[in-house]
Amino acid sequence: MxxxxxxxxxxxxxxxxxxxxxxxxxxxxxxxxxxxxxxxxxxxxxxxxxxxxxxxxxxxxxxxxxxxxxxxxxxxxxxxxxxxxxxxxxxxxxxxxxxxxxxxxxxxxxxxxxxxxxxxxxxxxxxxxxxxxxxxxxxxxxxxxxxxxxxVFPTGHHSAVTAGVSPRTSVTVIGDGAVGLSAVLAAKRLGAERIILMGRHTDRTGLGREFGATDVVAERGEEGVERVRELTGGDGTHTVLECVGLDPALETALGAVRDGGVVSRVGAPQYEQVPMGFGTFFRNVTLTGGVAxxxxxxxxxxxxxxxxxxxxxxxxxxxxxxxxxxxxxxxxxxxxxxxxxxxx
Amino acid sequence: MxxxxxxxxxxxxxxxxxxxxxxxxxxxxxxxxxxxxxxxxxxxxxxxxxxxxxxxxxxxxxxxxxxxxxxxxxxxxxxxxxxxxxxxxxxxxxxxxxxxxxxxxxxxxxxxxxxxxxxxxxxxxxxxxxxxxxxxxxxxxxxxxxxxxxxVFPTGHHSAVTAGVSPRTSVTVIGDGAVGLSAVLAAKRLGAERIILMGRHTDRTGLGREFGATDVVAERGEEGVERVRELTGGDGTHTVLECVGLDPALETALGAVRDGGVVSRVGAPQYEQVPMGFGTFFRNVTLTGGVAxxxxxxxxxxxxxxxxxxxxxxxxxxxxxxxxxxxxxxxxxxxxxxxxxxxx
Missing domain, CATH: 3.90.180.10 (Medium-chain alcohol dehydrogenases, catalytic domain)
Known part of the structure; x- marks a missing residue:
């Protein structure tokens, strides 16, 4: 064959x-x-x-x-x-x-x-x-x-489930690839009412909106974190679904999550270390997720x-x-x- | 005054x-x-x-x-x-x-x-x-x-609660200081039946046994991880309560936790980075906890x-x-x- x-x-x-x-x-x-x-x-x-x-x-x-x-x-x-x-x-x-x-x-x-x-x-x-x-x-x-x-869809679902997405949680999805869009769809399916999709490719974020994203943030890095915080009264979202696997995406996730919130990662990590020192400790941030x-x-x-x-x-x-x-x-x-x- | x-x-x-x-x-x-x-x-x-x-x-x-x-x-x-x-x-x-x-x-x-x-x-x-x-x-x-x-006691309790300690979860507590011993007591109070305390000071681990520890592991680092795995059929424990805040303790925690398990950290981090690359991702390890x-x-x-x-x-x-x-x-x-x- x-x-x-x-x-x-x-x-x-x-x-x-x-x-x-x-x-x-x-x-x-x-x-x-x-x-x-x-x-x-x-x-x-x-x-x-x-x-x-x-x-x-x-x-x-x-x-x-x-x-x-x-x-x-x-x-x-x-x-x-x-x-x-x-x-x-x-x-x-x-x-x-x-x-x-x-x-x-x-x-x-x-x-x-x-x-x-x-x-x-x-x-x-x-x-x-x-x-x-x-x-x-x-x-x-x-x-x-x-x-x-x-x-790809269970992977998006896994990020939403392990993050604890529900009708009561706001959500940021990082990445407008197929996993990120699947995570949007999964979060919507679990009842999330506020889903902020971070991505720069308008054809992809367009599908993201059809899947349930309520907001799209095209900015990246610190600027992207600021935009998510602006959209959420300064606090960030209860859950962040990290669907990329690169250092900058993970840093953005940790910056965009609300105190007491959860970052779930389903992008296969291309990093060895996670920057979770005293800041995320004091803010009670959880890192979860993994291979679905x-x-x-x-x-x-x-x-x-x-x-x-x-x-x-x-x-x-x-x-x-x-x-x-x-x-x-x-x-x-x-x-x-x-x-x-x-x-x- | x-x-x-x-x-x-x-x-x-x-x-x-x-x-x-x-x-x-x-x-x-x-x-x-x-x-x-x-x-x-x-x-x-x-x-x-x-x-x-x-x-x-x-x-x-x-x-x-x-x-x-x-x-x-x-x-x-x-x-x-x-x-x-x-x-x-x-x-x-x-x-x-x-x-x-x-x-x-x-x-x-x-x-x-x-x-x-x-x-x-x-x-x-x-x-x-x-x-x-x-x-x-x-x-x-x-x-x-x-x-x-x-x-100190709510801090131990916070580690047990955020880790999800229950009668169905095995527990490793890292550190025989006052927080670690409090975590043992909190885990026992929440119904844990298997509590492995990692510590080297016999007067402290003695109190840990009175608080509910079922096993004490004096070894540290890789050797300590091996001992915890031996005690748990090779798998590690469902939860690990990291009550120290130093790099080696965190590494031990990530090594001693079972696939799909949770490390909760309540020792104030004296580190900036957490070694959670592909290995912990593939094992679906969660890092939670924080200031109580x-x-x-x-x-x-x-x-x-x-x-x-x-x-x-x-x-x-x-x-x-x-x-x-x-x-x-x-x-x-x-x-x-x-x-x-x-x-x-």
Whole structure:
């Protein structure tokens, strides 16, 4: 089959690789219907050291079960399924607590010889715990929105949930990428009435307004913090959803949060240290969030997607075939595209 | 009257100062019955640059109302009262939310020309909002435990509350100082069944066991983290209460916490940066806590102190008169004393 590999910064290729086969009786083989490129894929795309062998890449996919191992129950050939961006057994104590990203038998697509999501098919370990059946056909118009349940929408949701967003909390969302816009949609869905979106790309913040943002702040850094404080009587917002992962975004988040408030980070950190000394201590600021246990949220989010109450798939603004995946990376890195959908 | 001033590192003096007088109709004058030295007083005692004028010091006190301004209701001359370690109006939005440390009219004892707690008397701004009447007489045996409601016990309680300690959570407490031991007592009071106390001073950890610690880990750093993990099946504890405020303690806390767990810090940070990069992000570790809004907790904690269910005053292991306060600082800095009670 064909699949995407990354060989270094800016070097993404689609190549022939071995067809996936069942290794364990708990595996399933999924033919990919839709995949996509994640903002976090852009980190290796920007800076990965050269690799002679290349590495499989892609961790968001939705597909059709082609074959299931003897110990997989509840899934049949032909089922349309979505895969969270880590696999998990869904039975260990961490999974039971809703922290599938720390599953005792979990793992990440494309690592340790496994398949990545940006390909024609994937061997899915712990398929019964990992895959979630979608009650739709292979050609459903909802596929893009359902695909977002793999990562980007639950990631926005995770930031809102861990921050404690509710009708009583004001919200700042930092970042107008697909995760930031998903966080806006998730905060709105949880009842937030005041959602300030910080971002500079008017096409993106426009979608943010449609998703529920009540205010847009284009300024960054200290100036951006001042604007958020002006909009909130000087205090900042109860919650700040940090959807970027870079130092300046985190500093802005810590500056824009109200005393006693919560910063939730879901942008994969490209920093080692967090500037939380005496100031944030005296202001009782909490830092929470982390990598989203998407599997824990799918059952809750799915009905709203199925009945069209939310359309998280609107973050996709370009669709490519598998051969065009390298150009999809380039388009996202150049900010030509917000998020690229892949139809293998 | 006499009061304590600090003139620089290691230079604490008791001197004559002007008697406090009412400035505002919302003030009260409190004659101090008991005060004490805080672990946080040891930071300036260790490193404060020389000051020609000196600074008033002390922020924990319990006393008798001598005079109340015309706008103070609910307090009368002769009432025994405890003062939280910041003053607050107890009516603003932050106070209503239980965050008195961010009160819009709040302030810290000894700053801006106000009195410190380590003296014979104190002018108390916003007395009605700040002071809490204790239903005891001036010579009650309970005074030391009631004095802890000013700071040290609510600080331990704040760490346990913000960490989410409950009967279902395992707890590590870092630090065997008075705050750490208070955190043990608070965690036990909230129902924690597994409390691991990290500390090396056997007299202190002995009191920690009496307060509810089930395990004591004397090792520090990586070795200490390993011990906590050994005690918890490799995982660490759901909550870690960081009661020191130094880099190594915070690093230990982040190492000893279970995936998805919470580190609550109540030791005043002597660091600027927190090492929370990708590792803690992937493990969904939360950092919370901060300066404790003691006033918010006193009503809840008081009954347990009054009926003797808890004895937080056991952290005092030395009592001095006002003239011996400088020696009290020295004894605490040299770790001869755990926490010094002052009887002016």
């Amino acid at each position: 064909r699949a995407t590999l990354i060989y270094g910064a800016g070097d993404v290729r689609v190549e022939q690789v071995p067809d996936p086969k069942l290794h364990e009786p708990t595996d399933a083989i999924v033919r990919v219907l839709r995949s996509c490129v994640c903002g976090s894929d852009l980190w290796p795309y920007g800076s990965m050291p050269d690799s002679a062998a290349g590495e499989r890449i892609g961790h968001e996919f939705l597909g059709v079960v082609e074959e299931a191992g003897s110990e997989v129950s509840g899934l049949r050939t032909g089922d349309v399924v979505v895969a969270p961006f880590v696999w998990a057994d869904n039975t260990c104590d961490f999974c039971s607590e809703g922290l599938h990203t720390s599953c005792r038998h979990g793992g990440m697509w494309g690592t340790g010889g496994t398949d990545g999501g940006q390909g024609e098919a994937v061997r899915v370990p712990h398929a019964q715990g990992t895959l979630v059946k979608m009650p739709v056909g292979e050609d459903a118009a909802l596929l893009p929105s359902l695909l977002t349940l793999s990562d 246990p998407a599997r824990a949220y799918i059952d809750e989010l799915l009905p709203d997607v199925l009945d069209g109450r939310i359309e998280p798939g609107r973050v996709f603004d370009r669709t490519v075939g598998l051969d065009q995946v390298p150009d999809g990376y380039r388009a996202m890195a150049d900010r030509e595209a917000l998020k690229v959908l892949v139809r293998p | 006499r009061a304590t001033l600090i003139y620089g590192a290691g230079d604490v003096r008791v001197e004559q100062v002007p008697d406090p007088k009412l400035h505002e109709p919302t003030d009260a004058i409190v004659r101090v019955l008991r005060s004490c030295v805080c672990g946080s007083d040891l930071w300036p005692y260790g490193s404060m640059p020389d000051s020609a004028a000196g600074e008033r010091i002390g922020h924990e006190f319990l006393g008798v109302v001598e005079e109340a301004g015309s706008e103070v209701s609910g307090l009368r001359t002769g009432d025994v009262v405890v003062a939280p370690f910041v003053w607050a109006d107890n009516t603003c939005d932050f106070c209503s939310e239980g965050l008195h440390t961010s009160c819009r009219h709040g302030g810290m004892w000894g700053t801006g020309g106000t009195d410190g707690g380590q003296g014979e008397a104190v002018r108390v701004p916003h007395a009605q909002g700040t002071l809490v009447k204790m239903p005891v007489g001036e010579d009650a045996a309970l005074l030391p435990s009631l004095l802890t409601l000013s700071d 809004p003691a006033r918010a907790y006193i009503d809840e904690l008081l009954p347990d102190v009054l009926d003797g269910r808890i004895e937080p005053g056991r952290v005092f292991d030395r009592t001095v008169g006002l003239d011996q306060v400088p020696d009290g600082y020295r004894a605490m800095a040299d770790r001869e004393a755990l926490k010094v009670l002052v009887r002016p």
